[in-house]
Amino acid sequence: MNNSKLFKDTTLIPLKALSETTLDNSLHPLSGKLKAFLQSQENTTGFISTGLKKDDYLKVIEAQVRAMLKYQNKEGRLIDPVEKTEKYYSTPCFAHAVSALVASGAIEKDNPLAISGMKALDASLTDMVNATVNGNHGDFYTWPVMLAYRLFKTNASKEQVNSWDEKLKSINIEKLYAFYNQEKNLNWILVHASGEYLRAKEGFTTVDYAERMIKYQLSNFTDLGMYDEPGNPLAYDLFARHYLAGMLQLDYKGQHYSILKHNLWKGAWTSLFVQSPFGELPTGYRSSHHIWNEAEQSVLFEIYASAYAKAGLNKEAGAFKRAAMLSLSSIQNWIREDGSGYIVKNRFPIEKKHGYERYSVHTCYNMLAMSMLAQAWQFSNGAIEEYPAPADIGGAVVTAVKPFxxxxxxxxxxxxxxxxxxxxxxxxxxxxxxxxxxxxxxxxxxxxxxxxxxxxxxxxxxxxxxxxxxxxxxxxxxxxxxxxxxxxxxxxxxxxxxxxxxxxxxxxxxxxxxxxxxxxxxxxxxxxxxxxxxxxxxxxxxxxxxxxxxxxxxxxxxxxxxxxxxxxxxxxxxxxxxxxxxxxxxxxxxxxxxxxxxxxxxxxxxxxxxxxxxxxxx
The missing domain is CATH 2.70.98.70 (Beta-galactosidase; Chain A, domain 5)
Structure with a gap:
């Protein structure tokens, strides 16, 4: 491993992991395989990049939100074309996806699409204040709402921002969150805790509640840095982790920073080693084969690509960048003619709901994936070049037997x-x-x-x-x-x-x-x-x-x-x-x-x- 430029504050990488002499099994159970991979990476010939770039996230996002625009009602909420009603957290995720387009300059702030995104944010905040979020899924609102707020607030009017501020101050989380103050090993709790961190970061609450919820969840991480909940679902292992990694990327330095940093770094490398050569997240229990599986990979891998680039470790950064682009490439294979996605990896009409979970919904899970791709774009360092990833090289067997x-x-x-x-x-x-x-x-x-x-x-x-x-x-x-x-x-x-x-x-x-x-x-x-x-x-x-x-x-x-x-x-x-x-x-x-x-x-x-x-x- 390259030992140059060992930054003390790389945010996401444990300092010991930047030194080859300390990269042993006490640091990561896959340390030997990690070393072998980095050695093989040096000798790879004939490697071909995906050719994808940071702005390719925006192309998928824009096509998707334009496809969804026809489902938005006058209040700003998305009405699912199959269910004929607003479902779950499609509206706040739509707001965040649009906000990334505005922040990037892909669309102007007075563009009708931009205005529709701000309407979606306003509707989402109204429902959060009133605790009337769809399907009692308030746990999933705060994170995309806060990300949308952060991107929109420099482009919205002062009156609009003041209105959003008042609503963000008025949220009663005891009423909003279905799993408020509970100690279950369930991804919902980490999702809303991450949102509360962002609310605290913007000055609308304290960080105390988020810290307490994170503390409850630390025992649910495995030696490989994976998050386990009932049924051992691989989709929700990474689902929980990508929120926490986003927190660290957005400057979380709270009381659990050190243990989170170590666990999330271990989990990032584990995810890199189990990714399919086609960019797919492994199948395993509920919510597998949904395209948001690959979108959450892009978020995590972009975060760690940026972290390694900051440390001056370009080939490690390039491996994570490659994995992020493979994930995006997989999603591109599942786009319908109208620009929206097949939310599950089959090509049946969306009305058939083939391979869906009972909670799988066209608008919601497309917009969840687009909110994730918006994060990937936000966290992406476009200057990083792709280098071979474990998906390209392999040469290893990874056993995640207990508990997965x-x-x-x-x-x-x-x-x-x-x-x-x-x-x-x-x-x-x-x-x-x-x-x-x-x-x-x-x-x-x-x-x-x-x-x-x-x-x-x-x-x-x-x-x-x-x-x-x-x-x-x-x-x-x-x-x-x-x-x-x-x-x-x-x-x-x-x-x-x-x-x-x-x-x-x-x-x-x-x-x-x-x-x-x-x-x-x-x-x-x-x-x-x-x-x-x-x-x-x-x-x-x-x-x-x-x-x-x-x-x-x-x-x-x-x-x-x-x-x-x-x-x-x-x-x-x-x-x-x-x-x-x-x-x-x-x-x-x-x-x-x-x-x-x-x-x-x-x-x-x-x-x-x-x-x-x-x-x-x-």
Missing amino acids: HKIFASLKGNYVEYDTSGDQKYNPTGILRVHLQDGHPQLGPSEGIAELYSGEGNVMALGPSWKDDEGNWIYLAKFKDLEPEIKIVTESDSEVTFSVSYNFEKVDNNNLKQIVETISITDKNVTITNEFKGFEGIKRLVWPMLINDGREKTAIKQTDNSVSLYLEGKGVKWSTNFSKNINLILSNEQFEHRNGISSPMFVEFKENKITYTLEAVK
Whole structure:
């Protein structure tokens, strides 16, 4: 690591982390992998930048808010076109997104769009004062409202600013916040605490309440710097952290500054190491596959790119910048014809709500993503050049097993996410995601089949299945809480291999002793071996194939020992050299999941081991 220009006040980076000699496992559990990455980064050749710049955030934001403008009523609130009412915090996030356009000079302060943003801010503040925010979601109002206020106040009239000031002084947070003064491990509390910090920073309250709420939440951070709440959702791990990182970026130096700085720095590097080569946040429990997942990555990564640039560490800064741009690039792939986004990564009409959570709403979650991109723009240092990120280089296996039950491995653009104990509602056990360089990220697959979207009992992942004594097919995907043995076999610049072993000897009514999945990644492909121990019956492999993304059907090509899927000009091929009594079956069953409609491929065989490969094809 470059030791030059070691600033004492880099705000977000622990001083010890700026010295190579102290970058050890006591500072970060991934310190060894971090060192290896920085060494590999020095030797990378043929790296190609995304070509995206800071102003590209504004282009996405402007297209989105102009698409939403037609849904704004005369009071300034956004009325969702599907729900036919204002939903949650769409209005304050719209205000913040527009304020970034005004602050940037992309639109003039007297532009009708700018005026609509100020109306949205005024309506949001009125509802906050009256504690009449939509859906009792006041916890989510204060942060975007304060960010919008800070950007708008130099462009609004004195009378308008005075009106906003009076409202910001008059807020009763006991009535406004659904989770006022509670100690639950829930992201809502950190969201409103961050907003209260900004209210205090602007002189409208004291910082005491925010400090108390943050203190309650500190025990919910893991050794990897991740935030955990019930269900271990990966989307809300980063959701909570990006607010806190924003606080630090906006000069928080309160009583929890040191511990937050260390935890958030650890979490930033962890997020960098688990990001998909396509810029996607890993899937995991609720709210996965929403485009705001990638938007919150952009916020966090821009903050740490700027922090490292301030410290004079340009290649570290460039890695975070690269990750931010990969995240933005992912979002750009999910823009609808009117400029708004598909809020979940499928292309069904928004009226279908395919893959939505019960709380997913077109206006709200598009505007949440745009508020996040506005923050990314605010925090971005446009002078930072991209350097390779872990998503480009890989060469590592990251285990986030307790409490997130996940394994991540990648090498030179090929990537695997593995769930060691799927919750069954959202995610099965086994291989959830295989992203292949030059392939299609949703075909790999990018998600398994689970009950919330597919129906009770319908749980499948890429992985093994076997027939019990009564003739029933048993799926590894349906098991949880078996606590498998995980071995990291190889981590190098030419191969990454790990194995996951499940012991079934203590499972009732089961005639199998052990299953071992060994996963190897090279720069060419991903190779997986499934080994069945102590069982001589019929086995099969399952591959949940995405057959429809809501707009296009997947083209499928089959041979005796391979199946290739093609969508949007890109393809993924499953193949095996295994030829003994193999029976490859394309099922007619169809299951919904977040990326669209899936149909399983089954490969039946009698031997105790099968090896297969996934690779990108044209």
